[in-house]
Each structure stands twice: as structure tokens, then as C-alpha cells.
Amino acid sequence: xxxxxxRKLRTSPEIGGMGHSVKRKEDPRFIRGKGQYIEDVNLPGxxxxxxxxxxxxxxxxxxxxxxxxxxxPGVAAVVTGKDLEGYKLHWMPTLAGDMQMVLPVDTVMYQSxxxxxxxxxxxxxxxxxxxxVLVDYEPLPVIVDPHKALESDAFVLRPDRAPxxxxxxxxxxxxxxxxxADAALAAADVTVEQDIYxxxxxxxxxxxxxxxxxxxxxxxQLTLHMTSQAPHAIRTVLALVAGGAxxxxxxxNIRVVTHxxxxxxxxxxxxxxxxxxxxxxxxxTGKPVxxxxxxxxxxxxxxxxxxxxxxxELGATKEGKITGLKVKTIADHGYSDAAADPSKFPAGLxxxxxxSYDFPDAFVEVDGVYTNKPPGGVAYRCSFRVTxxxxxxxxxxxILAHDIGxxxxxxxxENFIQPEQFPYKxxxxxSYDSGNYPxxxxxxxxxxxxxxxxxxQAEKRARGELMGIGICSFTEIVGAGPSHDFDIIGLKMNDxxxxxxxxxxxxxxxISSQTQGQGHETTYAQIIAExxxxxxxxxxxxxxxxxxxxxxxxxxxxxxxxxxxxxxSMASRKILAKxxxxxxxxxxxxxxxxxxxxxxxxxxGSPDRFKTIQEIAFAAYTNFPQGMEMGLEAVDYYDPPNLTxxxxxxxxxxxxxxxxxxxxxxxxxxxDDCGNIINPMIVDGQIHGGLNMGLAPxxxxxxxxxxxxxxxxxxxxxxxxxxxxxxxxxxxGKTTTPSPHHPIGAKGVGESATVGAPPAIANAVVDALWHLxxxxxxxxxxxxxxxxxxxxxxxx
Amino acid sequence: MTTQHITxxxxxxxxxxxxxxxxxxVHFLRDDLGLTGTHVGCDTSNCGACTIxxxxxxxxSCTMLAVQADGRxxxxxxxxxxxxxxxxxxxxxxxxxGLQCGFCTPGMIMQAAWLLAENPDPDEAEIREGIxxxxxxxTGYVNIVKAIQQAAGELSAAESAPVVAAGTVDGQExxxxxxxxx
Numbered sequence: 012x013x014x015x016x017x018r019k020l021r022t023s024p025e026i027g028g029m030g031h032s033v034k035r036k037e038d039p040r041f042i043r044g045k046g047q048y049i050e051d052v053n054l055p056g057x058x059x060x061x062x063x064x065x066x067x068x069x070x071x072x073x074x075x076x077x078x079x080x081x082x083x084p085g086v087a088a089v090v091t092g093k094d095l096e097g098y099k100l101h102w103m104p105t106l107a108g109d110m111q112m113v114l115p116v117d118t119v120m121y122q123s124x125x126x127x128x129x130x131x132x133x134x135x136x137x138x139x140x141x142x143x144v145l146v147d148y149e150p151l152p153v154i155v156d157p158h159k160a161l162e163s164d165a166f167v168l169r170p171d172r173a174p175x176x177x178x179x180x181x182x183x184x185x186x187x188x189x190x191x192a193d194a195a196l197a198a199a200d201v202t203v204e205q206d207i208y209x210x211x212x213x214x215x216x217x218x219x220x221x222x223x224x225x226x227x228x229x230x231x232q233l234t235l236h237m238t239s240q241a242p243h244a245i246r247t248v249l250a251l252v253a254g255g256a257x258x259x260x261x262x263x264n265i266r267v268v269t270h271x272x273x274x275x276x277x278x279x280x281x282x283x284x285x286x287x288x289x290x291x292x293x294x295x296t297g298k299p300v301x302x303x304x305x306x307x308x309x310x311x312x313x314x315x316x317x318x319x320x321x322x323x324e325l326g327a328t329k330e331g332k333i334t335g336l337k338v339k340t341i342a343d344h345g346y347s348d349a350a351a352d353p354s355k356f357p358a359g360l361x362x363x364x365x366x367s368y369d370f371p372d373a374f375v376e377v378d379g380v381y382t383n384k385p386p387g388g389v390a391y392r393c394s395f396r397v398t399x400x401x402x403x404x405x406x407x408x409x410i411l412a413h414d415i416g417x418x419x420x421x422x423x424x425e426n427f428i429q430p431e432q433f434p435y436k437x438x439x440x441x442s443y444d445s446g447n448y449p450x451x452x453x454x455x456x457x458x459x460x461x462x463x464x465x466x467x468q469a470e471k472r473a474r475g476e477l478m479g480i481g482i483c484s485f486t487e488i489v490g491a492g493p494s495h496d497f498d499i500i501g502l503k504m505n506d507x508x509x510x511x512x513x514x515x516x517x518x519x520x521x522i523s524s525q526t527q528g529q530g531h532e533t534t535y536a537q538i539i540a541e542x543x544x545x546x547x548x549x550x551x552x553x554x555x556x557x558x559x560x561x562x563x564x565x566x567x568x569x570x571x572x573x574x575x576x577x578x579x580s581m582a583s584r585k586i587l588a589k590x591x592x593x594x595x596x597x598x599x600x601x602x603x604x605x606x607x608x609x610x611x612x613x614x615x616g617s618p619d620r621f622k623t624i625q626e627i628a629f630a631a632y633t634n635f636p637q638g639m640e641m642g643l644e645a646v647d648y649y650d651p652p653n654l655t656x657x658x659x660x661x662x663x664x665x666x667x668x669x670x671x672x673x674x675x676x677x678x679x680x681x682x683d684d685c686g687n688i689i690n691p692m693i694v695d696g697q698i699h700g701g702l703n704m705g706l707a708p709x710x711x712x713x714x715x716x717x718x719x720x721x722x723x724x725x726x727x728x729x730x731x732x733x734x735x736x737x738x739x740x741x742x743x744g745k746t747t748t749p750s751p752h753h754p755i756g757a758k759g760v761g762e763s764a765t766v767g768a769p770p771a772i773a774n775a776v777v778d779a780l781w782h783l784x785x786x787x788x789x790x791x792x793x794x795x796x797x798x799x800x801x802x803x804x805x806x807x
Numbered sequence: 808m809t810t811q812h813i814t815x816x817x818x819x820x821x822x823x824x825x826x827x828x829x830x831x832x833v834h835f836l837r838d839d840l841g842l843t844g845t846h847v848g849c850d851t852s853n854c855g856a857c858t859i860x861x862x863x864x865x866x867x868s869c870t871m872l873a874v875q876a877d878g879r880x881x882x883x884x885x886x887x888x889x890x891x892x893x894x895x896x897x898x899x900x901x902x903x904x905g906l907q908c909g910f911c912t913p914g915m916i917m918q919a920a921w922l923l924a925e926n927p928d929p930d931e932a933e934i935r936e937g938i939x940x941x942x943x944x945x946t947g948y949v950n951i952v953k954a955i956q957q958a959a960g961e962l963s964a965a966e967s968a969p970v971v972a973a974g975t976v977d978g979q980e981x982x983x984x985x986x987x988x989x
Contacts, residue, residue, distance in 0.1 A: 034901060034902065035904065037909075039901070041912050042898075042900050042906065043897065044885050045844065046910075048846065048910060050837070051843040135830070217854055217911050217944050218848065218908070218910045273846070273911075274908040274944050276944070306849040306851065307850055307851075528906075528909065529907070530907070692904050695904075696945075696950060697907075698947075699948075699949045700945045701947075703944075703946075703948070726849070727942070728853065732944065734938075734939040734948075735935040735939055735948040735952065736935050736936055736939045738935075740949065741947055
């Protein structure tokens with residue numbers, strides 16, 4: 012590609028800075044089974060907590076009888092909502108500013124909601140206790156469908172809300188210009204209109220959630236070992252909740268420790284009742300209390316993702332130039348809005364829905380609604396609601412192309428924002444920092460032989476075979492975010508890094524972002540190696556202990572590299588500035604006469620007169636100029652000037668079995684542009700994993716409810732995570748368009764593929780069936796759905 | 808509480824214990840023996856994070872009772888190699904970036920070891936089928952397949968002699984020399 016600007020390596024393999032595929036420093040403990048996950052944390056004298064859960068989606072609790080449970084050997088206590096009410100701990104705030112029950116006092120709101128907690132001396136005794144707690148319920152009517160929740164005669168799910176909010180409508184949010192979008196659609200030669208449902212799914216990290224809460228009544232110290240993607244924010248939330256309840260647990264005495272985390276994907280951002288119950292139980296008993304949820308609890312009660320009912324209208328000229336977009340969406344949040352979106356963005360960054368295309372007018376509105384389902388609205392390995400937005404625009408563009416008889420690749424090429432238009436202001440207010448969309452799509456088309464595939468498809472169609480080719484050219488929006496717009500419960504979404512260089516030239520850095528498998532122990536070391544020239548193996552990276560690491564909002568929404576990755580660079584540069592002064596002192600030269608290359612300063616024109624960074628580090632403790640502070644360390648909190656906008660083009664080829672309706676992905680080419688790359692091996696791994704988590708909701712995963720509100724996908728028997736057999740051999744490639752505002756030109760990559768894969772797959776399936784009159788199939792595209800269509804059309 | 812006496816060999820070491828008949832084998836390994844490399848990821852035998860070897864055969868230790876292991880020989884991830892050596896599969900998972908969060912990794916390695924014992928030269932489809940009882944949420948399986956292919960090559964070239972870990976750990980150079988016998 013002429014447009015591809017591969018970044019030159021600045022460091023040797025021994026230093027291992029940016030661009031080197033350094034093997035991961037964290038792996039030796041994992042491959043030996045020596046990782047320390049939450050369930051591996053055991054403290055002396057610890058108790059176990061297990062949870063009684065509701066079999067009903069909506070019911071009045073008439074009584075809770077713990078008599079038999081308390082007779083079981085080892086059962087120490089049974090805690091109910093009434094007990095917590097005495098401490099004002101029966102409700103807690105969500106990160107979205109709503110309220111959520113820790114335990115209900117009188118009413119349960121969804122099937123599998125927490126009803127009581129049993130504390131016992133072993134996990135088996137706790138489980139016995141749960142089975143023995145008798146709860147008398149009186150079932151109440153249930154609302155599962157968010158559209159029904161909005162009807163005027165619907166009962167009010169949340170009577171606890173303010174008198175002017177006695178309905179099931181949570182919030183309305185809109186973006187863009189309604190009148191301009193209406194006018195554009197009215198004036199359009201062609202309009203396409205489509206309902207698109209993005210189903211409720213669950214991140215289902217292979218490790219579930221859990222904690223060990225350890226209240227030390229003598230030291231008045233709470234240590235909370237937990238699975239959290241945002242430990243610092245959690246510490247502050249705990250301090251606020253404790254303060255509100257009048258408990259003597261203050262923030263300087265709260266320590267959150269995360270250890271190793273077995274996958275997060277957004278599901279380990281929220282505070283779940285189990286964490287709060289364990290803290291309360293430890294406070295009451297003065298002993299450590301451990302809570303580890305089962306998979307069925309995880310799938311049935313933890314925060315879900317998606318559940319967006321989208322109606323979209325797209326207008327265009329008869330040649331296919333897009334002129335306007337209008338989108339109306341109902342967001343089903345369950346009984347409480349427990350999303351983890353930035354405060355100003357209750358529908359996340361959904362208004363990135365204009366995608367990769369240049370058109371003037373758009374309007375998008377979203378209404379949040381309560382139903383009798385678990386609370387939530389977290390991500391599923393995607394930046395705030397970006398997957399929903401990308402799915403909608405990429406489906407709509409494909410429908411438009413098919414409607415006017417234009418090749419979907421050609422239509423995209425003719426509508427792309429062009430490279431020279433960046434920075435590009437979108438009609439919903441974002442300023443895209445950089446991009447080269449035609450280059451990525453062209454590279455994908457060349458890699459997969461797009462023209463050849465279209466010829467093959469025509470031949471196969473003539474023979475009656477079903478083959479489809481689907482494209483997705485997505486634009487992501489990640490790295491939240493700039494402090495003028497981005498906060499969660501008031502906390503600005505900035506992140507920090509603290510770097511300390513020891514006298515012997517070894518480096519210890521603490522970072523505020525968390526790793527749940529991303530490989531930060533390696534990639535952050537590479538950023539520092541790039542900036543300062545220390546070998547990556549001499550740099551230790553730590554995180555996940557709020558007593559040690561600087562403050563920050565954590566890891567989700569692909570924000571680590573854009574925020575604390577940038578902070579690692581900026582802190583390094585502060586160290587470099589002091590190193591220059593030290594080098595000038597050691598070399599008896601002026602700072603202006605020094606030249607830097609990663610690892611050493613030399614005197615201009617005298618390359619043999621130099622000091623290595625290790626010599627400079629030693630001097631920082633042993634031989635520094637009068638008046639200079641000892642030591643070599645720096646901290647930086649990075650406030651990004653803008654978000655970053657990774658993009659890519661994916662092409663998927665499917666063959667459909669006419670007999671069974673099964674969709675087989677024959678090839679899938681993913682061309683990603685995440686700016687400058689820190690570790691190519693890790694970036695490819697992130698994309699592979701993201702593609703699988705795009706495949707999953709496209710073809711397999713969905714959490715559905717029956718009319719009584721029963722979760723129909725509450726175990727891995729029913730909730731289908733793709734195995735190696737279902738997963739294609741992904742083909743990945745890159746273009747490189749550096750972010751102009753990020754210190755190292757990086758953009759973030761962990762979620763691009765989750766965002767980009769589902770529409771490519773859905774577009775491929777619809778492409779295979781369009782000639783039969785199929786315009787849209789909602790994901791997951793199961794064999795049952797496809798077979799029903801083929802059967803109806805007389806094909807199967 | 809009724810208990811039952813069991814004798815099991817785990818990673819070559821004999822253990823005796825009095826256990827409740829309902830105690831799951833995975834809890835015995837983790838909670839009683841402290842072998843926390845074997846993980847629990849589901850409650851329906853789908854995820855395979857708890858995979859170990861029982862008398863040389865791959866088994867999901869969340870779906871066995873500890874009493875069913877009486878008299879058997881068990882091997883867990885901790886028994887695959889002793890430091891500083893790595894089993895060729897462990898080395899290959901590291902080399903090929905076959906893990907991210909690491910939670911499924913011990914089970915995946917144990918399953919792969921059994922797969923290669925049954926079929927020393929599997930093709931890609933056989934590898935994918937062979938690990939289809941083990942779920943990974945992070946990697947998309949691409950690099951896991953590559954890792955198993957690498958290990959298959961090395962194992963068939965050098966039988967199952969463990970190799971010393973190649974690479975560096977926290978600044979310490981470690982070589983890839985074959986381990987001393989034993």
C-alpha cells in the first residue's frame with residue numbers, strides 16, 4: 012500500500028521498544044499454573060459467602076426464614092435486606108447514577124436477584140445454608156418487553172424514584188440536528204428504513220467475579236481483594252458508600268487489590284451486590300469473607316451488554332451518495348441503569364453512528380427503559396455502545412447498496428471520509444483525529460481477491476448455491492477521555508503512571524490502568540524502553556493495588572493505551588529531561604550540545620563522549636549537581652486532548668448450507684489501523700480475540716427471557732461460547748495511520764474487532780440471501796433463523 | 808459429617824485425606840492440596856478450565872468427586888515440569904502468544920498434552936476438535952492452535968524431554984538447553 016506508513020524501529024531487539032514482538036513478561040507464571048486469581052486468594056480464618064437468589068422475575072417477599080439454615084454446622088449468619096436497611100446499605104448507587112438493591116427489603120425485580128446472603132466456615136456449608144433458607148414469595152406481574160414498559164398502562168417498576176418519574180422511562184438522550192436530518196431524508200432520492208435489534212449478551216469471561224473482603228477492626232483497615240477493571244474508582248465508591256452509611260471506613264484505610272484477572276471485557280467494571288455483601292459481612296464478623304460466584308450466577312445476575320432496539324433511516328441520492336441518517340433507539344436496561352458510561356453519555360458514544368462516511372446531516376435519539384431483567388448496560392469488549400452504532404450504520408449502508416444495485420465496496424468507497432478531510436467534524440459533534448478508510452478497504456479487497464469472489468458468487472448463484480460476501484468498514488471511538496467531557500460519577504477519566512529508576516539502572520513503574528489479559532506488564536515496559544532506552548527486561552510494571560499505583564479510571568473502552576499509555580510516555584519524558592541535565596553535568600557539556608538516542612546521551616560531534624542511561628541513573632543517586640533533587644522518577648496524569656479513532660475494513664465470505672441453514676465462514680480478512688503499534692504480536696492477539704467475540708454474538712450468543720422473565724441462557728449449556736471448532740482461522744493485516752495527538756501515535760486496539768466483525772458476518776449472510784428477498788436478519792444468525800427463511804422461500 | 812478415606816497420587820506425590828463424599832475433585836486439589844493452577848470457569852463441564860489427567864487420560868476435575876480419584880494417579884499443570892524447566896507445550900504457549908488472561912491456559916495445556924499423546928501429529932482440524940471442550944475467551948484460538956503445532960513438532964523430534972525455558976524473566980537470561988536427565 013502506498014498509503015501505509017510502517018513505523019521504523021527506533022530501538023534494538025535487546026532494548027525491545029515499540030514495534031518489537033517481545034514475548035510477554037507475565038506468561039511464565041500463567042503457563043506454570045502460578046497465576047494468582049481471586050479464587051486463589053485465601054486468608055487465615057476466612058469465611059465463605061453464598062447467595063440466595065430469586066426464582067421469580069418480580070415478586071413480593073412475604074418472609075425469609077433462616078431458622079433451618081442457621082442449624083447447619085458451619086453456618087454463621089444469614090443476612091437479609093432488612094438487616095442491611097438498618098445500616099442504610101440495602102441500596103447502592105450505580106456508576107450510571109441510578110440506584111440498585113444490594114438486597115431487597117420487600118420486592119425482587121428479576122429472576123436470580125440476590126435475596127439473602129449466607130456466611131459460613133466453608134463453601135459447602137454456605138451452599139447448604141443457601142438451600143435451607145426458606146423464602147415465601149408472592150409473584151407479581153412481569154414486564155420483559157421494553158416497548159410494553161413504555162405503554163401508558165404499564166405498572167411502574169421503580170416506585171422508589173421521584174414523584175415526577177413514576178414511569179418506566181429512565182432517560183432521553185439525543186445528538187445531531189433533528190430538523191436537518193428530517194429535511195435531508197425528505198429530499199433524498201432514495202431512503203432505506205430498517206429495524207435492527209442488537210441482542211442482550213454477556214461477556215462471560217472464563218473467570219467469574221469474586222472477592223475476599225478483609226476488615227481489620229484493630230487497624231480499622233479494609234483490604235478488598237477483587238476482580239475489578241477499575242480498582243481506584245471502586246475504592247472511592249466504597250469510601251462514599253461507607254460514608255453515606257455512617258461506617259468508619261475511610262478512603263486512606265481502603266485498599267483494593269486485583270491480582271491476576273481472568274478476563275474482563277467490561278463485566279468487571281461495575282460494583283455487584285456480592286462485593287458489598289462480602290464487605291458488610293467482614294465488617295460485621297471481623298473476619299475475611301470470600302465470595303466467588305458460579306457461572307450460572309454470573310450469566311444470570313451480572314451486568315449484561317447491548318439490548319438495543321434500533322430503528323434507522325438512511326437517505327441518499329440515486330447514485331448512492333449518502334445525505335442523511337436518523338436513528339431512534341430503545342435501550343433496555345433491566346430494572347436499574349447500571350451501565351458504566353461516562354456521565355454525559357447515558358447511551359455511551361452511540362452517536363459515532365455516522366461511521367466512516369462523509370455526509371452532513373444526522374440525528375440520533377435513545378430512550379432508556381426499565382424491565383424485569385438484571386441491571387446493566389456494560390460493554391462487551393467494546394467502547395461505550397460503539398458496537399451497536401457500527402452494526403446499525405454498516406447494515407444500513409449495505410441495504411442501501413443492494414437496494415440501488417451498487418456493489419457494497421464501491422458504495423463505501425464513494426462515501427468514505429477522505430484522508431485529506433481529517434481532522435473531520437461529524438454531524439453529531441465528534442472530531443475524528445485521523446484516518447485512511449479507502450486504503451484499509453482496498454487492502455482487504457486485495458488480500459481476499461474481492462473481484463474473484465464476486466465472480467465465484469455469480470457462478471454459484473447461477474447453480475443455486477448460497478454464498479455471500481460481507482464488508483464492514485468501521486470507525487471506532489476510544490480512549491475516554493478528555494476531562495472537559497468525560498467523567499464517571501464526577502471522576503475525570505484521566506490516568507496516571509509513576510516511574511522510578513533505581514540506582515543500578517533498573518526501572519519500576521506503577522500504572523493506574525488494569526490488565527485483564529492485555530499484556531500491560533510487557534507493553535508498558537516497551538513504551539518506557541522506547542522513550543528511555545532501558546531494556547524491556549529491566550523494567551517492572553505493577554498495577555492493581557490502590558496503595559501503590561497512581562489514581563486512574565481503569566481499563567475498559569480500549570482506553571489504556573490512549574490514556575495511561577500516553578502517561579507512561581509523558582512520565583518517561585520528564586525523566587529524560589532530568590537525565591539530560593545529569594548527562595550534561597557528567598560530560599561537562601551544555602545540555603544543548605547533547606544528542607539523545609534511546610539509551611544514551613552523547614556530545615554532538617564527539618560520539619565517543621557519551622553517558623548511558625544506566626550511568627545517568629546511578630549519578631542521580633551518587634553524583635548529581637548541587638541544588639538538584641536526588642533520584643530519578645516522575646509521575647504523569649494524562650488528560651487526552653481528544654479521543655482516538657481506530658478503524659478498519661473487514662471482509663467475510665460465507666457459504667450457507669441449504670439443508671440446515673448453517674452459516675459457514677469460509678474466510679475472514681481483517682485489516683485494522685490502530686495507529687503506531689507497541690507490540691505487533693500482542694496486537695494480532697487482541698484482534699484474534701476481538702474477532703471471536705464478534706463472531707460470538709453474530710452467530711451464537713444471546714440471552715433471552717420467557718414471558719415470565721426467566722433467563723433462557725443461564726449456563727454454558729445454553730449460552731454458546733464459540734469453541735475452536737466454530738472459530739475461523741482469522742486472517743489479519745494492518746495499515747498504519749498514527750494518531751496525531753497521542754504522544755506515541757497509538758490509538759487502542761482491544762475492541763476494534765468485536766465492533767467490526769458482527770456486521771461483516773451479517774452482511775455476508777444477507778448478501779447470500781438478498782436475491783431471495785431477504786433485507787435483514789438480526790444477530791445471532793442461528794441455523795434455525797436461516798432455515799426458517801429458506802423453508803419459507805421454498806429453498807430448504 | 809461422614810468422610811471417606813482416599814489415597815491419591817498427584818504429580819508423583821502420594822496424598823491421603825479424609826474427605827466428604829460430595830467434595831469435588833477440583834476443590835480437593837485447590838483447597839486441600841493448594842494446587843491452584845487448576846481453575847473453575849463454569850458449573851456445567853463446558854469450559855475445561857479444570858482439565859487434569861487421571862491415570863493419563865484428560866478429565867474435567869469439576870465433574871469428578873474426590874472419592875472417585877481414590878487409588879488413581881493425577882497430573883495437574885504444576886506437574887508438567889519443575890522450575891526452571893518448561894514442558895514443550897508451556898514453552899510453545901509462551902512463544903506463540905497462546906494465552907492472554909491465562910485463566911483457561913492450564914486446562915488448555917493439559918488437554919493439549921493428552922491430545923498429543925493420543926495423536927502426535929494432528930492436523931489443524933484435529934487440534935481444533937481436540938480442544939473443543941476447552942473455552943478460551945481471549946485469544947480466538949489462532950495462537951493456541953499454533954502453539955500446539957509447535958509443541959507437536961518438538962515433542963515428536965525429541966520425545967518428551969522437557970526443555971529449559973528460553974527467553975528472559977525479569978532480567979534473568981534463561982537458555983533453551985535441554986534439561987538434565989531426570
